[in-house]
Amino acid sequence: MKQEIITAAEFKQSLGTGHKPTKYHAQKVKDCPACGFTHDSRAEANRCRELHALKATGAVTHVDVHPSVTLERGIRWKLDFLVHLPDGSMRYEDVKGYETEKFKLQLKMYLTSGNPIPLHVVKRDGTEKFGGERE
Numbered sequence: 170m171k172q173e174i175i176t177a178a179e180f181k182q183s184l185g186t187g188h189k190p191t192k193y194h195a196q197k198v199k200d201c202p203a204c205g206f207t208h209d210s211r212a213e214a215n216r217c218r219e220l221h222a223l224k225a226t227g228a229v230t231h232v233d234v235h236p237s238v239t240l241e242r243g244i245r246w247k248l249d250f251l252v253h254l255p256d257g258s259m260r261y262e263d264v265k266g267y268e269t270e271k272f273k274l275q276l277k278m279y280l281t282s283g284n285p286i287p288l289h290v291v292k293r294d295g296t297e298k299f300g301g302e303r304e
């Protein structure tokens with residue numbers, strides 16, 4: 170009987186393609202069709218498209234892409250969007266697949282900065298939460 174010998178790499182491959190990489194590699198999206206800017210991830214570009222679609226319906230009046238806010242000691246923090254609503258209110262949005270420690274710290278600094286505009290963290294799956302909420 171002939172025995173088949175496969176390499177470790179082949180064996181790994183034979184385990185199937187259902188395995189997703191554990192680490193999330195963000196893919197930049199250049200020349201976004203909705204705003205013309207570069208987005209740091211596909212999720213951010215998708216949210217941009219959604220926001221501009223909402224703008225077309227009138228649910229959103231204006232979208233600023235990549236606004237920056239000032240944190241303590243003059244640290245600038247670049248967010249993904251500043252969304253203007255028809256009632257005159259605004260909200261910042263940041264799209265995050267995974268909240269890093271750095272992000273959590275920046276968020277904490279933002280919440281204590283006295284900026285009255287709420288910050289929503291938009292997850293890659295489309296769920297949204299107010300930045301000040303505890304999980």
Ligand SMILES: [Zn+2]
Binds near residue numbers: 201202204206218
């Ligand atoms: Zn865009």
